[in-house]
Every structure is written in structure tokens, then in C-alpha cells.
Amino acid sequence: KYKDKDIYMKRVSHEVRVIEKLNLVRYFLIVEDLMRFCREKNIGVGSARGSAGGSLVALCLGITRRIDPIKYGLYFERFLNEDRVSMADIDMDISSMRREEVIQYLRDKYGTDKVAQIATYGYLSAKSAFRDVCSCYNFPSGEVNRLSKLIEEGFIEENGKKVGKYDRNESFDHVPELKAFKQAHPKLMELILKLDGRVRSAGIHAAGVITSSIPLEDLGVIESRTGGECICWDKKVSEDTFCLLKLDCLGLKTVDVNGKACEWVAKKMGRGFTAGDIRLD
Numbered sequence: 649k650y651k652d653k654d655i656y657m658k659r660v661s662h663e664v665r666v667i668e669k670l671n672l673v674r675y676f677l678i679v680e681d682l683m684r685f686c687r688e689k690n691i692g693v694g695s696a697r698g699s700a701g702g703s704l705v706a707l708c709l710g711i712t713r714r715i716d717p718i719k720y721g722l723y724f725e726r727f728l729n730e731d732r733v734s735m736a737d738i739d740m741d742i743s744s745m746r747r748e749e750v751i752q753y754l755r756d757k758y759g760t761d762k763v764a765q766i767a768t769y770g771y772l773s774a775k776s777a778f779r780d781v782c783s784c785y786n787f788p789s790g791e792v793n794r795l796s797k798l799i800e801e802g803f804i805e806e807n808g809k810k811v812g813k814y815d816r817n818e819s820f821d822h823v824p825e826l827k828a829f830k831q832a833h834p835k836l837m838e839l840i841l842k843l844d845g846r847v848r849s850a851g852i853h854a855a856g857v858i859t860s861s862i863p864l865e866d867l868g869v870i871e872s873r874t875g876g877e878c879i880c881w882d883k884k885v886s887e888d889t890f891c892l893l894k895l896d897c898l899g900l901k902t903v904d905v906n907g908k909a910c911e912w913v914a915k916k917m918g919r920g921f922t923a924g925d926i927r928l929d
Contacts, residue, residue, distance in 0.1 A: 655718060658705065663705045663724055672729065672736050675893060678859070679738050680709040682895070685753050686742060692903040699727040711738060714924060735887050739855070739896045743907065747899035751857055754895075761863040764870060764879040766856040766886050766894065770849040774816040775799045776842040781836055798823050817844060852878045855898035858886050867892075879900030 659810075667673060686693035696712040701720035717724065728736055732915045735929060742750055754763045773779070775796050782792045794815070799819050804812035814822050820830045820837065830837045858879065864870055869880045886892045904922055915919035 652718075659704050659718060660708070663703060663728075666724075666730060667705060667727055669730060669748065670736075672728070675736055676705065676709060676711070678893070680711055680749060681739065681757075682740065682753070682897070683711055686750060689746075689749070691746045691749060692714070692743035692907040694739075694900070694903060697741065698736045698737070698739050700736075702727045706738070714928065727814075735894065737896060739898065741898050741900045741903050743903045744899035744901045745904055747897060748811055748898055753924070754857065754859060758859050759863075762837060762860045764858060764864050764877045766858055767851040767852045767858075767871075767878055767882055768851050769847050769882055770851070772843050772846050772848045774840070777840045777846075778849065781840050781843065785836065795825060795829060798826055817841065849878075853883065856883055856897040857895045857897050858892045859895065860892055865883045 667676060678745065683693060685691075695715070700706050701712050701715050702717045702724045704717055707716065715722070727783070751763070778799060779792055779796050783789070799816050801813065801815055802819060802822060803810040804814060804822065818825045858864075860867065866880055867879075871878050871880055879922070881890070883894065887894055910921055910923055
């Protein structure tokens with residue numbers, strides 16, 4: 649199919665070597681299997697956007713579609729390279745209405761006890777800690793709103809020149825009105841600074857699904873939340889601490905819109921039509 653066969657064979661050989669060295673063969677095969685499942689079941693799925701488009705192996709496996717990385721000058725090293733050892737990140741955009749079918753397929757194939765979505769956490773910033781503490785102590789909301797807007801990064805000035813920079817926490821020592829609040833309410837300030845950076849809320853990650861070779865309950869707490877089973881770790885702990893395989897299965901309404909648009913076009917043309925029929929030029 650390709651005129652410069654040697655160039656393509658050299659590129660594929662290089663990519664395979666890197667993928668094997670980084671121990672990502674199973675990851676590629678699982679993603680390929682998921683993409684194939686979606687297409688066989690007519691579940692709307694994107695073409696693995698992002699840096700994965702620079703992988704010729706991904707194109708050969710059908711993970712990405714239509715985009716020849718050599719023809720378009722896309723670098724594999726932006727996706728994977730030996731000098732920056734990090735987990736591959738292939739973004740799979742899936743129909744928002746049928747994402748649960750894809751997750752259920754993973755559960756059926758690898759075991760319900762070995763597949764779960766990952767958590768995501770919201771953290772208190774200096775500003776949100778200030779607002780929450782003041783609200784609990786019944787400070788006037790108008791005053792709280794006015795002062796909270798002053799909690800920002802800024803510059804230290806001397807003789808009209810910027811000589812340094814301060815962060816949000818340090819704004820209580822540099823902004824006159826916040827400095828006055830700190831001096832008037834030392835106990836509240838102690839509480840605000842203690843709460844800064846603490847977890848405020850928890851939810852389910854929009855895309856992250858992890859798989860394991862052993863029951864996840866042996867590794868951590870599984871919770872039932874609105875949206876499905878979720879393990880109580882975030883992305884960083886799942887990948888860096890436990891070295892678990894994270895799949896990015898993002899449910900997107902855009903995929904549904906594209907699918908519906910193709911259905912309308914096909915109906916108008918009186919024949920089958922998909923986004924793959926649209927010329928790239």
C-alpha cells in the first residue's frame with residue numbers, strides 16, 4: 649500500500665521496541681479490543697485524539713483511524729519515548745449514552761471485582777477555605793465576598809518597583825485589608841490556613857477506568873456512588889503508587905451529535921454514510 653515501505657517498516661519496528669521496553673503491549677491490545685467492541689456494537693467512538701495520533705502501531709491496530717503519522721509528520725516521541733517514562737495515554741471518546749455498555753464489557757471480560765472507575769477530589773484553596781470558615785461563623789456575606797476577591801497572587805513592590813511575588817496564602821500579609829482581618833481574627837486565620845489544601849469534595853472521574861489482575865478490594869476501598877462502582881483513589885495514586893492500568897473512556901455528547909448528523913446525511917443521500925467518508929482535504 650505504501651510507496652516508501654522501508655520508512656514505514658523502520659518506524660513500526662522502532663515503535664514496537666519502545667512499547668515492549670515500556671511494558672505497554674497489554675495496554676495497546678486492551679485499547680484495541682475496546683475500540684473494536686465499540687465499532688462492532690455500533691457504539692459511537694472517536695479516533696483516539698491527541699498524541700496517540702503519532703503512533704503508526706496505533707493506526708495499524710485500528711486504535712486511531714485514517715491519519716497516517718508519517719504522511720502528516722506526527723512524532724511518536726510526543727506520545728511515548730524512553731527518556732520520559734510515563735504511562736501511555738490514549739483518549740477514547742465514546743458515546744455519552746452508551747459509555748456504561750463499554751464499562752460493562754470490561755467487567756464481563758476481566759471480572760466485576762477487577763474493574764472500577766477512579767475517584768476525583770476537589771481541594772480547598774485559601775480562598776474557598778476563607779469563604780467556608782467565615783460563613784460558618786456568620787460573617788456578613790457581602791463582606792466575605794469582597795475580601796475573598798482580594799485573596800490572589802500579587803507582587804511585592806518597593807519604591808514603585810516589583811521586587812518579588814507572593815502567593816494566595818501570603819496575600820494575608822501583603823494586602824492591607826486582609827492583613828487587618830488576620831490581625832483582628834487570629835483564631836479564624838489559624839483554622840483557614842489549616843484547611844487550605846484539604847479535601848473538600850469527592851466524585852467519580854469523568855473518564856478514568858482502572859483494571860487489575862487481582863480483586864480491587866484487596867488493594868483499597870470500593871464505593872458505590874452515583875454513576876457506578878468507584879475505587880477511592882485518584883488518577884495519580886492508581887498509576888504511580890499501585891501501577892494499575894488506567895483507561896480513558898470519556899463519554900462525549902459530541903460523539904452522539906456526530907453520529908446523529910451522519911444518520912441524517914445517510915438518510916438524505918439514500919445510502920450508508922459515516923464520518924470516515926468525509927475527505928480530509
